[in-house]
Amino acid sequence: MxxxxxxxxxxxxxxxxxxxxxxxxxxxxxxxxxxxxxxxxxxxxxxxxxxxxxxxxxxxxxxxxxxxxxxxxxxxxxxxxxxxxxxxxxxxxxxxxxxxxxxxxxLDREWRQRFDALNAALEQERASRSQEIQAVGKAMAAEIVRVEKSAAAAAKPSAPSAYSGKYKELVVQKGDTLSGISSLAGVSIESIREANGLKSDVIRVGQVLKIPTK
Missing domain, CATH: 1.20.5 (Single alpha-helices involved in coiled-coils or other helix-helix interfaces)
Known part of the structure; x- marks a missing residue:
């Protein structure tokens, strides 16, 4: 027993x-x-x-x-x-x-699997966000370059028209300069020299200048 x-x-x-x-x-x-x-x-x-x-x-x-x-x-x-x-x-x-x-x-295996899946999803989301940020950055850079080029083109003065043989007369006043008259008339200094037979940019008060017209 x-x-x-x-x-x-x-x-x-x-x-x-x-x-x-x-x-x-x-x-x-x-x-x-x-x-x-x-x-x-x-x-x-x-x-x-x-x-x-x-x-x-x-x-x-x-x-x-x-x-x-x-x-x-x-x-x-x-x-x-x-x-x-x-x-x-x-x-x-x-x-x-x-x-x-x-x-x-x-439970430990289940939580590890969930953690790994979540970590993988976060890594994928991070990579996707990084690609989106890079694409946005490139687009912004391209837009900035385009805007800068447009601004530069808008600020650049237009080239004066070539002398066509037609002109108007202008009496030189005190303080006038050949470059100032060229800017106001919208013609090049060379065309004013050519129309008036000038060899330099020196002009006199009371002088009558032929200003080429378009």
């Missing part, structure tokens, strides 16, 4: 043996008394009544021991059952711990 081995004391056999010894002792006492009555030397024999009491006491002690043994056996069986119940509880806890570990591993 379990991990324990139990030995039941043979109380009945021991009681029978003690009863047999009691009868033998009683017979021996009777024989001793008979020898004494016949004038023979008296044989000293233990008191049979005292021996019977001792045997009865031993039998009572054996019964007590037997009851104690039964109680001890019941206690041992209870302990074995308790140990078995604890073993079952430990197995249940081990199974629960294993299931919990497996659940944690599954």
């Amino acid at each position: 379990g991990i324990f081995t139990y030995y039941v004391l043979p109380v009945a056999s021991l009681a029978a043996f003690l009863a047999t010894q009691s009868v033998s002792l009683a017979g021996a006492a009777t024989t001793g008394r008979l020898y004494a009555q016949a004038g023979r030397p008296t044989v000293v024999v233990n008191d049979a009544t005292r021996i019977q009491r001792d045997v009865a006491a031993m039998q009572a002690d054996m019964r007590v021991l037997q009851e104690d043994q039964k109680m001890l056996l019941a206690r041992i069986m209870g302990l074995e059952q308790e140990i078995q119940n604890r073993d079952e509880r430990v197995k249940e806890l081990q199974n629960l711990l294993t299931a919990t570990d497996n659940r944690f591993e599954a």
Whole structure:
């Protein structure tokens, strides 16, 4: 039974043996008394009544021991059952711990997969945004160049028309210069020189100049 081995004391056999010894002792006492009555030397024999009491006491002690043994056996069986119940509880806890570990591993794998997917999506979004920013930057740079070219073209003065032979006369006033007259008339200085036969840009107050017309 379990991990324990139990030995039941043979109380009945021991009681029978003690009863047999009691009868033998009683017979021996009777024989001793008979020898004494016949004038023979008296044989000293233990008191049979005292021996019977001792045997009865031993039998009572054996019964007590037997009851104690039964109680001890019941206690041992209870302990074995308790140990078995604890073993079952430990197995249940081990199974629960294993299931919990497996659940944690599954959750860890799931969260890692989600994190990797999110990280990949963020990297892809970052690359897409970077390409969009680069494209916008290039478009803005091209637009700035176009605007600058347009502004430069608008600010550049138009080239004066070539001299066509037609002219109008202009009297030189104080402070006039050949370049100023050229700008106001919208003709080149060379065409004014050509129309007036000038070899330099020097002009005089009151001088009549021929100003080419378009």
